[in-house]
Amino acid sequence: MPAKFKGVMQSPVTPLKDDFSLDLPTFERLLDFHVRTGATAISWPHHKGESLNLTFAERKLFAEAAVGVVDGRIPVTIHVSALAVEDTMELARHAQKIGADGILAITPYFWAPSLEAIYVYFARLCSSVDIPVLSYNSPSYLAGVEITGELMSRLIERLPNFVGVKEASFNSEKFLEISRAALAMRPDFAMLTGVEYLLPSVPLGGVGSYSAAGSICPNLCTRLFDACIAGDWPRARELQSKISWLWLLFRDQYPSSLKGGMVMMGRPVGPTRAPLPTAAKERQAFIYGELERLGILATEPHGW
Amino acid sequence: MSTVELRLVHTPVTPFTREHAVDFERYGTLIEFHLRHGADALALPMHVGESVSLPDPERRALLEFAVQQVNGRKPIIAHVSESGTRMAAALARHAEAVGAAAITAAAPYYWTPPPAMLVKHFAEIGAAVGIPLFVYNAPDEMQGTRLNTDLCRKLIEHAPNFAGVVDLSLDWQFMIELMTDAPRLRPGFQLLAGTELMVSAAAIGATGMFAPLAGIAPRTVDELYRLCRDQKLFAARPVQERVAALRQAAKRSGVAGVKAAMRAMGRDCGDPRPPVLPLDPVAYQRLVAELDSIGALASEPRGW
Numbered sequence: 311m312p313a314k315f316k317g318v319m320q321s322p323v324t325p326l327k328d329d330f331s332l333d334l335p336t337f338e339r340l341l342d343f344h345v346r347t348g349a350t351a352i353s354w355p356h357h358k359g360e361s362l363n364l365t366f367a368e369r370k371l372f373a374e375a376a377v378g379v380v381d382g383r384i385p386v387t388i389h390v391s392a393l394a395v396e397d398t399m400e401l402a403r404h405a406q407k408i409g410a411d412g413i414l415a416i417t418p419y420f421w422a423p424s425l426e427a428i429y430v431y432f433a434r435l436c437s438s439v440d441i442p443v444l445s446y447n448s449p450s451y452l453a454g455v456e457i458t459g460e461l462m463s464r465l466i467e468r469l470p471n472f473v474g475v476k477e478a479s480f481n482s483e484k485f486l487e488i489s490r491a492a493l494a495m496r497p498d499f500a501m502l503t504g505v506e507y508l509l510p511s512v513p514l515g516g517v518g519s520y521s522a523a524g525s526i527c528p529n530l531c532t533r534l535f536d537a538c539i540a541g542d543w544p545r546a547r548e549l550q551s552k553i554s555w556l557w558l559l560f561r562d563q564y565p566s567s568l569k570g571g572m573v574m575m576g577r578p579v580g581p582t583r584a585p586l587p588t589a590a591k592e593r594q595a596f597i598y599g600e601l602e603r604l605g606i607l608a609t610e611p612h613g614w
Numbered sequence: 615m616s617t618v619e620l621r622l623v624h625t626p627v628t629p630f631t632r633e634h635a636v637d638f639e640r641y642g643t644l645i646e647f648h649l650r651h652g653a654d655a656l657a658l659p660m661h662v663g664e665s666v667s668l669p670d671p672e673r674r675a676l677l678e679f680a681v682q683q684v685n686g687r688k689p690i691i692a693h694v695s696e697s698g699t700r701m702a703a704a705l706a707r708h709a710e711a712v713g714a715a716a717i718t719a720a721a722p723y724y725w726t727p728p729p730a731m732l733v734k735h736f737a738e739i740g741a742a743v744g745i746p747l748f749v750y751n752a753p754d755e756m757q758g759t760r761l762n763t764d765l766c767r768k769l770i771e772h773a774p775n776f777a778g779v780v781d782l783s784l785d786w787q788f789m790i791e792l793m794t795d796a797p798r799l800r801p802g803f804q805l806l807a808g809t810e811l812m813v814s815a816a817a818i819g820a821t822g823m824f825a826p827l828a829g830i831a832p833r834t835v836d837e838l839y840r841l842c843r844d845q846k847l848f849a850a851r852p853v854q855e856r857v858a859a860l861r862q863a864a865k866r867s868g869v870a871g872v873k874a875a876m877r878a879m880g881r882d883c884g885d886p887r888p889p890v891l892p893l894d895p896v897a898y899q900r901l902v903a904e905l906d907s908i909g910a911l912a913s914e915p916r917g918w
Contacts, residue, residue: 459862482813490855510789513813513847513848514813514814515851543845546817555794
């Protein structure tokens with residue numbers, strides 16, 4: 311079961327019309343683009359998909375669209391994290407009902423929960439559905455709230471459908487603490503990272519990542535993953551370095567800059583909801599220059 | 615400008631007598647142990663060598679003793695961190711005068727300096743000597759003060775002998791950015807893992823490692839280093855996981871844990887100096903039991 315979450319998985323942005331309402335036809339095109347350009351799985355809506363700025367009706371509507379458009383070609387997981395835990399539970403049940411292949415959830419927001427509270431939260435979430443659950447560890451965004459190795463062991467021991475983690479500390483020691491605990495108990499547990507940090511994670515047992523730049527440069531993402539799996543480290547270093555430049559470019563007001571870059575790649579997806587800004591024309595032009603400098607325009611698909 | 619390529623750098627503890635005086639006789643024995651067990655160089659006294667608990671004359675005497683004991687067989691890197699820039703520069707000059715091959719310096723203690731202050735601090739320390747300067751980047755040991763790539767770029771510009779970074783941030787993005795940038799600006803620029811977590815760093819381009827656990831488990835540390843050096847990163851993973859377990863056990867109580875583990879391995883170097891407290895008997899027994907359970911120590915030398 312867990313083997314399906316690996317490789318460079320794409321978490322699409324959320325296309326919006328000029329009036330900031332959801333743009334369903336463009337979302338469908340984007341999903342199809344990701345499937346055609348090598349995504350190994352789809353996961354929506356990550357923070358990059360403006361999850362927390364969408365209503366629950368909107369999240370459910372697009373979740374259904376994602377499952378429908380992908381139509382079994384690759385797995386689809388739904389990110390169910392919400393400020394209120396009760397909303398998360400509702401989104402999880404909905405994801406299962408519409409036929410999603412799994413759900414993903416971060417440690418609870420805002421409350422700086424204790425390890426015990428995190429344990430209770432994931433135990434409840436995993437028990438509320440039968441489909442696979444992936445957790446999401448992001449200490450730098452959540453003021454140090456994180457999953458420890460010991461917590462990981464307790465969760466895996468108790469929860470048969472807990473199959474993977476998006477480990478986004480981007481830190482060797484934290485990744486190792488979790489991977490040692492998880493892989494000892496469940497060898498096919500999916501150790502995933504974020505932002506295509508494949509070069510440092512694959513040699514530690516990482517099997518893939520959720521992508522940041524896949525809507526800009528899917529070919530580069532796939533080449534990086536292939537180089538890492540093949541153990542071609544000089545090649546992987548070169549590709550990781552290029553992806554790192556892109557991340558520097560996009561993490562500034564993420565995902566606004568990413569959406570701006572998509573305009574330059576011929577795949578416009580509209581503005582970004584406030585309080586996030588929308589990339590202005592000047593920002594887009596700057597991004598265009600960087601994409602040109604990095605050779606992205608020459609090697610990656612333009613348009614849909 | 616002299617250069618030195620750092621590979622496997624052991625970082626010895628500082629032995630103390632029962633009365634907390636530096637035990638030079640034991641230090642000589644310890645240095646010989648490190649040289650016999652794979653050290654390509656020694657860095658001393660690092661934080662694990664309780665540098666901050668050594669008054670200035672003692673710190674100088676310790677370095678002079680080490681230089682005499684090693685007698686040119688391997689390079690010695692002198693740790694010169696201080697709160698005040700002039701104090702650190704004075705230690706650096708002394709280190710060069712007595713024959714150290716390089717110096718390493720962390721951010722100034724206590725002041726939580728902004729980047730511009732850091733650049734000036736390191737540049738002045740570098741300017742005090744003609745031997746290479748390796749900046750020691752250890753946010754967890756320095757109240758969160760950390761290097762960033764821009765700062766390193768500026769330091770390359772201002773310090774001709776800035777030869778590399780010893781990284782204990784374990785931060786993937788920083789290491790990737792640094793190794794994308796710095797070697798182009800300064801050919802031969804070196805990244806070293808700041809502790810025995812080398813696999814991800816080696817994937818990114820680290821060529822050396824500081825090894826505070828080498829006094830406890832020199833064979834395992836050596837095996838990890840060699841596999842990383844040879845870019846056999848998949849093969850390095852099980853070794854890395856054993857070392858991570860050892861680090862987790864020993865690190866929990868800092869220098870006291872490392873010294874306790876040294877004692878457990880039959881290489882007693884005394885207790886740490888105040889204010890650091892030694893492990894109490896219960897904690898000591900717990901650590902010994904944990905070390906036994908790791909299995910990594912079965913093949914390690916006992917005694918001197």
